[in-house]
Amino acid sequence: MEKFEKLVDTAIPLPVENIDTDQIIPARFLKATDKKGFGDNVFRDWRFHKDGTADSDFVLNNPKYKGSVLIAGDNFGCGSSREHAAWALAGYGFKVVVSSFFADIFKGNALNNGILPIQVSPEYLKQLLEEVKQNPSSELTIDLENQTVTSTVGEVEFEINPYKKLCLLNGYDDIDFLISKKDKIEAYEALV
Amino acid sequence: MGKTLFDKVWDKHVVDTVENGPQILYIDKHLIHEVTSPQAFNELKERGILVARPDKIVATADHNTPTVNQHLPVKDALSRNQLEQLEKNCKENNITLYGLGHKYNGIVHVMAPELGITQPGMTMVCGDSHTSTHGAFGTIAFGIGTSQVAQVFASQCLLLQKPKSLRVNVNGKLKKGVLPKDVILYIISKLGTNSGTGYFCEYAGNVFEEMSMEGRMTVCNMSIEMGARGGMIAPDQTTFDYVEGREFAPKGKDFEAKVAYWKTLKSDEDAVFDQEYSFDAEDIEPMVTYGTNPGMGIKVTEAIPETDDESFEKSLQYMNFKKGETLIGKPINYVFIGSCTNSRIEDFKVAANFIKGKQKASNVNAWLVPGSQQVAKQIKEEGLQEVFEAAGFELRQPGCSACLAMNDDKIPEGEYCVSTSNRNFEGRQGQGARTILASPLMAAATAVEGKIIDITKHLN
Numbered sequence: 001m002e003k004f005e006k007l008v009d010t011a012i013p014l015p016v017e018n019i020d021t022d023q024i025i026p027a028r029f030l031k032a033t034d035k036k037g038f039g040d041n042v043f044r045d046w047r048f049h050k051d052g053t054a055d056s057d058f059v060l061n062n063p064k065y066k067g068s069v070l071i072a073g074d075n076f077g078c079g080s081s082r083e084h085a086a087w088a089l090a091g092y093g094f095k096v097v098v099s100s101f102f103a104d105i106f107k108g109n110a111l112n113n114g115i116l117p118i119q120v121s122p123e124y125l126k127q128l129l130e131e132v133k134q135n136p137s138s139e140l141t142i143d144l145e146n147q148t149v150t151s152t153v154g155e156v157e158f159e160i161n162p163y164k165k166l167c168l169l170n171g172y173d174d175i176d177f178l179i180s181k182k183d184k185i186e187a188y189e190a191l192v
Numbered sequence: 193m194g195k196t197l198f199d200k201v202w203d204k205h206v207v208d209t210v211e212n213g214p215q216i217l218y219i220d221k222h223l224i225h226e227v228t229s230p231q232a233f234n235e236l237k238e239r240g241i242l243v244a245r246p247d248k249i250v251a252t253a254d255h256n257t258p259t260v261n262q263h264l265p266v267k268d269a270l271s272r273n274q275l276e277q278l279e280k281n282c283k284e285n286n287i288t289l290y291g292l293g294h295k296y297n298g299i300v301h302v303m304a305p306e307l308g309i310t311q312p313g314m315t316m317v318c319g320d321s322h323t324s325t326h327g328a329f330g331t332i333a334f335g336i337g338t339s340q341v342a343q344v345f346a347s348q349c350l351l352l353q354k355p356k357s358l359r360v361n362v363n364g365k366l367k368k369g370v371l372p373k374d375v376i377l378y379i380i381s382k383l384g385t386n387s388g389t390g391y392f393c394e395y396a397g398n399v400f401e402e403m404s405m406e407g408r409m410t411v412c413n414m415s416i417e418m419g420a421r422g423g424m425i426a427p428d429q430t431t432f433d434y435v436e437g438r439e440f441a442p443k444g445k446d447f448e449a450k451v452a453y454w455k456t457l458k459s460d461e462d463a464v465f466d467q468e469y470s471f472d473a474e475d476i477e478p479m480v481t482y483g484t485n486p487g488m489g490i491k492v493t494e495a496i497p498e499t500d501d502e503s504f505e506k507s508l509q510y511m512n513f514k515k516g517e518t519l520i521g522k523p524i525n526y527v528f529i530g531s532c533t534n535s536r537i538e539d540f541k542v543a544a545n546f547i548k549g550k551q552k553a554s555n556v557n558a559w560l561v562p563g564s565q566q567v568a569k570q571i572k573e574e575g576l577q578e579v580f581e582a583a584g585f586e587l588r589q590p591g592c593s594a595c596l597a598m599n600d601d602k603i604p605e606g607e608y609c610v611s612t613s614n615r616n617f618e619g620r621q622g623q624g625a626r627t628i629l630a631s632p633l634m635a636a637a638t639a640v641e642g643k644i645i646d647i648t649k650h651l652n
Contacts, residue, residue: 017503018385018485022617027596031256031270033230033277045619050605073503075386078419078485079617080596081321082228083337104389104421105321105335112339161353163213173339178347179241181208181216185349188207188218 010067020079039091077106194460228319259588298564308438328408330427364473372407381489388420531595534612535563553642
């Protein structure tokens with residue numbers, strides 16, 4: 001996993017609530033056996049009409065909005081456990097998702113793929129969505145070390161599990177850690 | 193302070209605690225399928241890591257399998273490749289696979305309980321969010337992402353933060369025509385799709401105590417639809433009777449010893465939950481959903497609420513429904529009875545009981561997809577197949593099918609489908625398809641009438 005460095009970038013506003021993982025990556029694209037190429041189909045059925053032409057009303061097709069930060073409505077990532085959703089967002093180039101609430105499994109999957117899910121208050125989210133919508137060139141600064149998001153609507157702190165923060169900052173993953181605990185795991189197995 | 197059922201099972205599986213961090217939880221059973229496992233196998237291979245405990249893993253093919261002509265090679269090249277990868281990965285790593293056509297094949301959350309793989313007090317995971325189903329046995333069972341599938345492959349453990357505790361109590365007498373599916377759809381409609389996030393849920397009260405194991409599985413299955421990672425019901429005699437004698441269940445003295453332990457798996461009287469909700473069984477009626485998340489549910493006799501909210505309106509627009517209208521009388525052309533929520537023998541019995549002596553409406557395509565080969569066999573042996581065939585229903589072969597429409601079982605654009613599955617997300621059952629979640633009874637009645645009816649008026 002890549003290290004998560006301090007990020008300064010523009011953002012894409014997607015003010016829809018309850019965005020489920022079926023919207024992020026529809027099931028018919030889950031037939032691959034590797035992690036590549038999912039970015040091409042992120043939000044597929046919102047980005048494209050059934051005949052394959054782009055839906056110009058959808059924000060990702062609006063050339064005004066660019067950036068590696070996605071700002072989305074409440075309860076982002078609900079539904080299926082498919083990690084393909086995280087691969088699709090990462091594949092498209094997103095490094096951060098800001099929302100007022102994240103579904104559990106998605107949150108874990110994002111962190112395991114170097115995407116930082118940042119939970120902010122509903123009020124801050126509303127202001128941020130409005131600001132980015134009006135001023136697409138408005139930049140956000142994401143500082144993981146100090147756990148802050150800074151934008152023209154103000155600076156807020158966000159929470160992250162200290163262990164997960166360490167993993168992101170250093171590019172570690174859980175497999176290395178678990179394997180280092182082999183003795184303890186075997187001792188547990190001997191007991192039960 | 194007393195312990196909850198969840199605490200008891202969790203604490204018994206903690207290998208170690210990281211200072212200021214997560215805990216290492218030991219996993220008793222790891223279920224895998226073709227869609228969320230290949231990248232995990234690749235990860236291990238690339239890093240030169242062996243699968244730690246292949247004997248604790250069971251594989252099935254379900255998500256991406258055809259439900260007709262399973263004896264023939266799978267037509268779709270990508271699907272075929274995925275199934276072949278699963279076969280190859282299982283063979284290389286000595287993992288038991290119940291592949292397509294095997295007598296034990298089926299939807300992962302149907303086949304594991306019916307084979308006795310699922311047992312009370314276990315920790316179980318699968319790369320599928322509906323793993324919560326197994327909580328019906330008093331098991332800590334939850335869905336994981338593919339990175340976590342790789343972690344369990346590598347260590348038989350997961351790094352987890354202990355979730356908060358939630359209890360949902362339902363007491364009283366359920367009305368006629370109210371099924372376990374209605375109970376859980378009702379709970380989610382009241383609590384919302386993110387009320388359970390960060391929690392593990394216990395369902396308690398006489399309504400769950402009186403439910404069959406099939407019914408309990410339906411309830412626990414949909415815990416994730418209110419955001420809870422998992423749902424549990426304390427094991428009791430109904431649980432022990434269900435497990436006893438199944439293929440991989442403990443036998444004889446081992447079984448007795450297990451039952452003695454399983455009996456201790458219930459929340460202590462003085463256990464305190466972080467959150468608790470209570471509902472009266474009498475308030476629950478047959479349910480339908482009208483929107484694009486499982487929380488958007490109403491009693492079939494109710495009107496769609498008049499909520500002013502952008503996401504709500506977007507959802508109604510997709511469904512082509514209006515605020516304040518009723519769903520009763522809406523013509524329906526597709527009915528799907530299946531999925532890990534409602535594809536067990538009890539579900540088909542409920543449907544058959546209603547259908548017997550009646551005919552499917554001519555406008556309806558009615559697909560019945562059993563959850564497993566074992567269920568398919570029971571349908572045949574118990575004479576349900578004749579009932580379905582005589583009524584014009586299409587009985588297909590086991591798999592996840594139109595629940596997520598990864599295979600060819602897709603609902604056409606713009607069509608409504610009354611479905612016993614678990615998710616009514618946009619496009620879930622096919623691009624542009626509109627899903628109405630309901631019980632097997634509501635689904636069967638819709639197929640017969642060709643439209644949504646108030647089922648309570650049609651019961652003797």
